[in-house]
Amino acid sequence: MAFDKKRKHSGEQAQAKRSQSKGGPKRQKTQNTEKHFVPVDELPWQTVEVPEMFDDAEGFYGLEEIQGVDVVREGDVVKFKDDKKAENQKMEDNEDEFEGFDDTPEEESTPVETKAGDQKKEPKTKKKDAKDQKKEPKEAKKDGKKDAKKQKKPAPQPTEDPELESNLFTSLDTLPDIEPEEDVDTSEWAPLELSPDLVAAIGNLRFGKPTPIQARAIPEIINGHDVIGKASTGSGKTLAFGIPIVEKWLAKQAEGNEDEKKHPIAMILSPTRELAHQISDHLKKLSDGLTESPYICSVTGGLAIQKQLRQLEKADIIIGTPGRLWEVISTEIAVMNSIRQIDFLVVDEADRLLKDGQFKEAEDIIKALDRTRPGEEAEEDSDSDEEPTPKHNRQTLVFSATFNKALQQKLAGKARYNLMGEAESLEHLLKKLNFREAKPKFIDANPVSQMADKLKEGLIHCGDLEKDLYLYAVLLLQPTRRALVFTNAINTVRRLTPFLQNLGLPAISLHSDMEQKARLRSLEKFKADPPKNANPGSSVQAPILVATDVAARGLDIPNVDLVIHYHVPRSADDYVHRSGRTARATQSGVSIMLCGPKEDIPTQRLITKVHASTAASSGKPKKDLLGVQTIDIDRRLVSHLKPRVTLSKKITETTIAKEKGAKEDDWLKNAAEELGIELDEDEFEKVGSWKGKGSGKKQQEKQARAVGKQEVQKWRWELKELLKRRVNTGVSEKYLNGVDVEGLLRGVRSEFLGQVEGLGL
């Protein structure tokens, strides 16, 4: 295409220019398209050699041509579109769009060191940008992910990121977006006399009033007391200690004492890695709303130590698991010295610290905190002959939903006897904590019931071998947004996850034998977008997390409405914490125990223990008030589900046995090779088998390994066919109690769950 260079600004072109500049705020797509239009003077014109004969032509002083330009006519307006520029722009746009976060380890390098660290320096506008990005439609993100995969865009360099946890945990993400003008009334926070900046930050979280534990603990902590706080699960204990810590940090910033600012203000000990990351996230969310915010870092095992160390050096608030914290601070004197000057030591889920061998490390940390530095020691010793009492200025805050009853009584000044056993060791821990005050304030926000207000509890009696069947039945029957299944053993998690997946349910595993990054990814998946239709009556099944007790404490995952105890928990406290993953804050939820014949007695004991105080305070007989309802699931429904459960079990067990067998074979072969022994097939068989304990199971595994691939495929096909048939399960809670079965079987309710068809009775 060629144009006369002697081109005046025609009315059309001027109009074209005007209309481009008038663009104003339009939808993104329009803006992008506008970007591709180029003013006529800026097009990449090329001079054309003209024949001599035109040299003297009047008014004709040259010819230029252009390629790759589209002329677009919009009504009276003509626009020029540079295709090459448009193409480049498109590529840039695609790159901008990429926000993929898939399952590959590379993705874990999402830079998250920003957050609180950057909060310190970042102007508010930046945060707003981040928020805006978050608000981008999910679909766009997904497309971005797909495109990125298609283009094989080089993944970001793995940077051993200790904070994959970013935004994994808090349910704050699920709060509906609020318009800026929609202010939350925070007047109920006024009695706590917090700084206006902090109240505004709390308002940003849309928390209109403090929870009972917050209302009681925050003033005591601000007044400088040591506090032992007890309140039911999901009742806001994290902010009960988090708010006063941030308040003190703000006060120190205002004082402007540079020395004071150099060391961290608080160290929070958490029993699990996931909980540590969650607390960190929760406090960062609170700090997001501040003009200036503390640098918060989490220090947990399973992630790169070097980066954690760098973060520790600049941290204001440290949250960590005792093992990793001890590993880092015991070797880094500078960090240790800095941590010694903390104002707050928090022990979250204190009673759990007694388990899993964490006690020793927690004790080491506390001892190290109190050990005076060499110079100071000499001074003290020379001044006094008395036993050196460790001097520190820190406040100690201990929180949990469960404290041993005897210890509680003692703390409340009511104990008439010495503490024994577990309580004794908790008391021992409390002693080791070396409180600043002789008598820390004990605040019990829920003296009567340990369980959350809006929690319903149920119990299903079934045979030992029927648990899988009942688990499946409950998951089909009880509509959920998210369900959590707890087991007492890692192997059960390993088996149940594929078992449920084979049945078409989106099960995800979580246990301590998984790599830390895989653990965080599992939680991320579980917490990911709630399925759009995962509501009563929907055919979309909500995610199911199958976990050991590693997920029992503290995790605040939004919209978990069902907790199933596949195994009866080992202790009443475990039951309280597991069940506490549902019915959090203002939400309601259901907790159901599957109880085999052998578990009957421990279950009764457990229920009595958990509900004894409720019964006692009402003065009614315990048996009427155990609060746990026995659920009868209709046998006809259960027996209808049995064939598919049997098939899924067979497939799962065969697959696991084959995998395990292959690993054992490899191990044997490697061991034989190293010893320079050649094993023939028969010997190989002999070495791999024995007649001792567990030989029955071994035999079963052997049989399972012998099943041919075709057979397994046949089972899979049969199961697929069964799953295609619809089961009218209905979605009434009444149904769980066996009340409305007839109606459901007749198809009175029009709601269906799963992809299975009528009971066929």
Ligand SMILES: Nc1ncnc2c1ncn2[C@@H]1O[C@H](COP(=O)(O)OP(=O)(O)OP(=O)(O)O)[C@@H](O)[C@H]1O
């Ligand atoms: N004042 C408040 N008003 C409303 N919701 C709140 C308030 N404070 C905290 N929350 C929310 O309540 C939920 C539970 O809080 P948190 O995780 O601190 O509970 P918890 O008592 O520590 O539970 P657990 O014993 O299980 O660890 C969180 O989603 C948190 O954001």
